[in-house]
Amino acid sequence: MRLPRFDYFGPDTLDAALELLATHKEEAKILAGGTDLLVRMKKGLLNPKVLISLKALNGLSYIKKDDEGIKIGARTPLADIISSDLIQIQATALSQACEKIGAVTLQHYRGTIGGNILQDNRCHHYNQSKFHRSGRQACHKEGGKICYARDESDRCNSTCQSDGATALMALGAKIILASAGHERTVDLENFYTTDGIMPFAMEPHELLKEIFIPFQGGQSAYHRLAFRSAIDYPIVCAGVLLTPSLTQKDEIEGARIVVGAMGRSPLFLAGESAGLKGKKFTDFAAFQTAADAAMNSAATFAVHNVGGTLEYRRAMVSPMVFRALKEAAQAADR
Numbered sequence: 468m469r470l471p472r473f474d475y476f477g478p479d480t481l482d483a484a485l486e487l488l489a490t491h492k493e494e495a496k497i498l499a500g501g502t503d504l505l506v507r508m509k510k511g512l513l514n515p516k517v518l519i520s521l522k523a524l525n526g527l528s529y530i531k532k533d534d535e536g537i538k539i540g541a542r543t544p545l546a547d548i549i550s551s552d553l554i555q556i557q558a559t560a561l562s563q564a565c566e567k568i569g570a571v572t573l574q575h576y577r578g579t580i581g582g583n584i585l586q587d588n589r590c591h592h593y594n595q596s597k598f599h600r601s602g603r604q605a606c607h608k609e610g611g612k613i614c615y616a617r618d619e620s621d622r623c624n625s626t627c628q629s630d631g632a633t634a635l636m637a638l639g640a641k642i643i644l645a646s647a648g649h650e651r652t653v654d655l656e657n658f659y660t661t662d663g664i665m666p667f668a669m670e671p672h673e674l675l676k677e678i679f680i681p682f683q684g685g686q687s688a689y690h691r692l693a694f695r696s697a698i699d700y701p702i703v704c705a706g707v708l709l710t711p712s713l714t715q716k717d718e719i720e721g722a723r724i725v726v727g728a729m730g731r732s733p734l735f736l737a738g739e740s741a742g743l744k745g746k747k748f749t750d751f752a753a754f755q756t757a758a759d760a761a762m763n764s765a766a767t768f769a770v771h772n773v774g775g776t777l778e779y780r781r782a783m784v785s786p787m788v789f790r791a792l793k794e795a796a797q798a799a800d801r
């Protein structure tokens with residue numbers, strides 16, 4: 468499979484990159500590590516006329532902290548996140564999630580955190596070669612009018628399989644989107660559309676500049692299930708954050724349960740999370756109840772399109788959420 472032709476730009480300032488995006492808009496794509504983008508281009512799923520590389524933008528690669536939280540530049544390599552003491556201690560779920568992404572080579576040489584969040588949704592009816600796809604009618608994501616994954620669906624139900632986004636949503640992260648002369652901050656949980664054709668609520672002239680993780684004083688954890696421990700994408704995953712009460716240290720004040728790889732975006736389960744308020748960090752029965760409820764909620768979003776049977780993926784939500792809750796609680800109890 469060969470790459471299609473494109474014009475390549477390698478700006479060395481953020482302003483220059485934003486100018487290029489403003490000029491080329493829909494015709495351009497940002498190239499970070501390329502581990503998602505170039506694969507899609509080779510399969511003919513995407514054919515941008517212009518690639519704007521972030522390679523020379525070293526200023527977008529950093530991990531910093533201030534009084535309010537942790538700031539991560541969008542071009543930061545996954546390997547830097549994995550090896551960061553700050554992330555390991557203050558945003559454990561993110562460190563655990565990045566460790567699971569792809570393989571060590573992908574984490575060390577190419578993959579970035581921005582590209583991880585913005586990788587396109589996947590579906591095994593769609594992520595195939597051009598030849599394979601040519602044998603059947605186009606689905607919604609290819610400009611057609613049907614969905615092979617959910618009968619009579621009027622939209623694309625492709626699945627978000629980003630490990631990083633699931634962990635970051637559990638941590639209550641925000642993202643900063645920049646365009647020429649403008650910046651806006653969005654809660655990650657509000658960043659998604661309801662159609663997998665374009666899963667992100669983002670304009671073509673916008674660039675993901677930074678990820679912000681607020682300090683919330685709790686413990687987080689991330690668990691995932693994949694066929695193999697390396698290379699494979701998650702088929703179910705869960706990120707959680709548990710924060711203690713200021714007055715009763717053994718009591719949960721706030722919880723965030725997020726289930727990934729079960730829908731068009733990671734799913735923040737507000738009701739199930741709220742149900743843990745006031746529970747003890749040692750109340751594993753409450754964790755099991757929350758995990759089972761998370762399974763029931765997440766099950767309604769999933770379709771059979773990323774490997775494993777739907778029944779198996781649905782059934783595995785509960786163990787993933789339970790393990791993540793237990794691990795975060797035990798870390799908080801130490």
Ligand SMILES: Cc1cc2nc3c(=O)[nH]c(=O)nc-3n(C[C@H](O)[C@H](O)[C@H](O)COP(=O)(O)OP(=O)(O)OC[C@H]3O[C@@H](n4cnc5c(N)ncnc54)[C@H](O)[C@@H]3O)c2cc1C
Nearest residue numbers: 497499500501502503504569578579582583585629630675
């Ligand atoms: C074999 C293999 C296994 C993989 N396994 C996993 C896995 O287990 N878990 C997982 O989560 N992912 C997995 N991936 C997907 C991918 O490799 C990672 O998500 C990686 O982190 C993507 O980062 P990147 O920098 O290479 O992104 P790129 O491919 O460069 O970009 C991805 C998308 O984001 C856009 N983009 C990137 N940065 C920006 C920015 N700053 N602003 C605006 N747009 C931007 C690009 O235009 C593109 O559309 C796998 C990929 C492969 C090939």
Ligand code: SF4
Nearest residue numbers: 590606614623624625
């Ligand atoms: S979920 Fe449906 S529309 Fe979306 S890529 Fe898969 S088959 Fe196509």
